[in-house]
Amino acid sequence: MATPHSCGLPEEIIIWEILIRLPPKSLLRCRAVCRVWRHATSHRQFLLAHHARQPSLPIVFSSIHGNEISNTIATLDHRAAVPQDQLQPIGPRDQIFLEASCDGLLILYKYGTDAKHCFFVYNPTTRQHSPIRQLLRFNIMGMYPHRPTSEYRLLLQKRYMDSSQDQIGCCVFALGSDQPLRYIGWPEKASEWFTVPVRMRDSLHWYPMYLSRQTEPVMVFDTVSESFRQMRAPAIPTKACMFEMDDTLGIYSCNTTLEIVNIWVLQNYKSEVWNLKYRVALPIAEIREKFDDHDAYWNANVASGNGDVLLLVSFNHWLFYVDTDGKLVASFQGFYASRFRHKQTLVPHTFFTTLDVNDVRTLNLMSHPKAF
Template sequence: MSTYLPEDVVLNILSRLPPKSLLRFRSVCKSWLSLIGKPNYVSKNLLNHSILTAAAAAAAHQLLLVKLTAPSIPKRQTCSFLSYQTLAFASQTPQNLPIRSPRGLSIVGSCNGLLCLFDYFSGGDIFVWNPATSELKALPCESNDVDTVCFGFDHKLNEFVVMRTRYVPERDPPVFITNRGVKVLRLNRVAEVYRLRSGDSWRKLIVDGDVPDCNGPNSRSRWAYANGVCYWWTLRGVEDEKIVAFDVSEEVFRTTPLPDASVLGRRSDVRALTVLNESVAMVVVRNKSKWEGKLFDIWVLLEFGVKESWTRLLRIEAFPGLEWPLGFWKNGELFMENGEGELVLYDPFTQTVRNVEVDHGAKESLQVLAYTPISASIEGGLKITE
């Protein structure tokens, strides 16, 4: 019996492997290295595997939520809902919110039918919102120094969790130090959690070491969430660049380093986080020149905590008119914002762009999330029966 397998059969077998195993099998033999080592093949295989996950999730994530903020209409945000399968317009929900900032509220998380909204620019207002019922719950806010918020679902205790970090006086009573003739309040950074079914107050976390921070506002794809873990990007000092993970069940922080700058690119390049095949994915946005446009590198972290497991899936070579990545769709296509503030869908394999029809009347803030409608009350924590 011959041990030879035709190349098309080998490709069929390899394409059914999870990404982590696929990359490991490059060391089996030279012929497999040749097949798997082709950049287009590796990229397409990893994305195709993510399609299987997205297709299974599509039954649950029936809608795609597109958030638009109109600066000309104070305290008003509009969420358009599209069919996840076809991207056809389904409905639109304008929501009058107690917004203090003219920039509107950022969606920091979408989980099991609820959204967590955060007013970053006006300092600390956090809401949990159910668009299906228009119910809005304002969480207690006694501080204007909140800088990080994340939202997830604790599958062990069957409840929603909000985590925030903020600055508090180092001592009570507060202590001031003099810096160049100016009195400065000495502050510490703390992490707190709010569980929707466990009470109506924030509880301080006991953290081993420093509380991780977040660079920049909680919007524009700086956050990702998957399987009860929130992720964000942080930079401390000159070279300490990491991804932070917060497990909402265990209430612990973990970090993982990014690839070396010589491979990843300059620290000044913008990083955008998303989730691909239930793994953390990162899009590195580089400005080439005014005429050449932007360049996009898409990376995936196959094993959290292992720096060497970062893998670059593909590079989008300076496609003109594309400004910002907003997340992946089910076919490996990438939602992006163009130079006009409009939502488009980019296919990295055919290098084609098509418009996604939503109301583009507002260009201040554009976010895209998968969303599952649920008709239930937020009060009492909105207990989910799985």
């Protein structure tokens, strides 16, 4: 039976209707109120449900920091109209590169000037991190939860040398595992170059980075059977990228003059039917006139969430939000867009050994983030 709280509401309502909607930092502070709240909000079932309610936000990188180049990682929420100086950092500085993102976890590559390079898995919400020592000779194609085993796994790409030729191959690696990487082969007729994948329906989806023909298919990796297949794609004459749009797939591409962005949306996943939903004329002339730079290079990414579709245009150390009508919505100095997204999580994982999410130090680290 749910017991009433001092405010008159049952604990079940407070926990599953109120606390579950709080951002992670506020939720951790609420654990100090009473033992009931601390116990309930530390349970894995609650933390999974809490993570599911967090917004999935585009990740951006800082292009300048003072007078120096920086690679600070941040998230950007256009709905909150967050100004540039209030962007919340989610990663350390000093030669850190983002390689993969999944369920609030990041795979980062640390480049050391003393040749001590390493990969590590990192939770920006709890500041937990753990090194991954088996990946130095691989390209990371994507990260995913393997539902049959509840493991988080990496799909890796490597060239395997034999006596006759240089053969491309893929391997699977489970985070926290001491087992050798498992070779699973390479999909037939697949492009060697892939962009950031879109995870949906227990599968990773890519559109090739460089086209060899207009009828290039979408490459799909089934994360349950850990096998490849192909999906039909719309006829796209230029290079294109995939994104998630309201629980379905989207593909966007620019025309040859980089002024028009075409956005296709998958109407039916099973029948693989696509529809050209948006054709956005970017306000490039307005941007160049406003910032008095006609020679700077620019590019555009598509961000989607909660029914909104916006374009992130990177131009000369500025990041612009543009809506589907081609209207300039907002601008942020010193950032450029990535194709990764981030969704905060407090869910514990066994491959982390540096910190426990119930430890009070977690809150201190979130209040005063430090590089490591």
